[in-house]
Amino acid sequence: MIILFSLGSQPLTLYLLFLTLLAGLLTVSIALLGGAQTAIFSLSSKDLEELQLRSSKRYQYLLRMMEKPRYLLATIDVLQTFFTVLLVLLIGYVLVEVAIINFSDMHLWLLIPEIILLTTLMIVLQHIIPKTFAEQNNVSWTLWTLPGLFFLEKIFKPLTMLAIRGVSVVAHHNNETKKGDVKVFGSNENIEEHTTEKQEARFLKGILKFGSTQVKEVMKPKFDMVALDADKSFEEILKVVKDSGYSRIPVYRNSADNIIGILYTKDLLQFLQANSEVSWLKILRPAFFVPEGKRISDLLIEFQAKMLHIAVVIDEYGSTAGIVTLEDILEEIIGEIRDELDEKTEFDFAQIDKNNFVFEGKTLLNDMYRAMGIKDQPFEEIKGDVDSIGGLILELSGKIPEVNEEIDFKNFRFKVLNMDNHRIRRVKVTLLEEEVVA
Secondary structure, eight states: OHHHHHHHHSOOOHHHHHHHHHHHHHHHHHHHHHHHHHHHTTOOHHHHHHHHHHOHHHHHHHHHHHTSHHHHHHHHHHHHHHHHHHHHHHHHHHHHHHHHHHOTTSOGGGGHHHHHHHHHHHHIIIIIHHHHHHHHTHHHHHHHHHHHHHHHHHHTHHHHHHHHHHHHHHHHHHHHHHHHHOOSSOGGGSOOHHHHHHHHHHHHHHHHHHTTOBHHHHSEETTTOOOEETTSOHHHHHHHHHHHOOSEEEEEESEEEEEEEEEEGGGGGGGTTOOSOOOGGGGOBOOOEEETTSBHHHHHHHHHHHTOSEEEEEOTTSOEEEEEEHHHHHHHHHOOOOOTTSOSSSSOEEEEETTEEEEETTOBHHHHHHHHTOOSOTTTTTOTTOOBHHHHHHHHHSSOOOTTOEEEETTEEEEEEEEETTEEEEEEEEESOGGGOO
């Protein structure tokens, strides 16, 4: 081969040696990037827990990147493409220079075997070997490559955004062409790209967090759950079942902290035509109790094994903390599941004017952002583990607030309108600056 002959006949110049070393560095970089893509998207929930234990900072960066999966993939693709083009140019230049130095009278077409050999080596070294190794050692590979990926992502961000914009323009043009050719499809068929990306991001982020999410983070609190009093008559039970629309309802005696079973509403069908008093307590099914600190990934396995859809959540003192359903767990991954019995609106709120809104205390912060047109998340740094407006107010005030009490944070003012014992029922939220509104 030409390069091997060159070593024995005329030594390479330092310049060519530098280019050769640079080509080797590019090869390693492309291999690491290819492996990083394979490693990151093959992480399981247990892998993520291990990664979080080994480096919490890199774990947080990974979560931020996975919020924009298309941007992450585009970043890796742009880097690989850029390095590959640069590598091909370098290899071609080095081969030609070596050939000219050692064999000035040779024909350049004799370089074809060299190019074929190097291309084969590039495929093996840059793709097959690293991706195989990365899949088997995905946590370690992710830890190794995240710092470099973070550094390169900042440098190549303009080029990445340009590439994404170019792809979006082409995709939009293709969509317009298809819409022009096929007139029978309605406007609902044309799903906007940013909406799809948000759905993908939510789905991937749900998968990433699935292994570390606890039951208490997804359960319905005791104060919000529908439960039946064991002392109620059959007619009263039917009314609650009809009004709630739920298919499985906990039953308690004396208080909600003493759950005695679960009523499956389908079991009531056999008694609908009964003329005498129905002993409906006899058809209760045993309640399944779980601690609020249990991971939902483990609970999902138990639900599957026991063929259950609902569990009663208990706190550290043995009292009822709430209930959790199979639907609650699945919604952590794929987003909210709505059926024909659900209300059309996702949450209740009232808009007084462009700067004043009234929300329920249990309204999620993300829902408040959406209703008020807030693009960023101004409370992320101080909200701790809470995710509702009521929880945020408790976090900000550090105590149980009183009715009409106002709490200011940045350019937001929260006024407590209604309380139920120690629970915040309704809140007025005021934007103190118009610039906050999108």
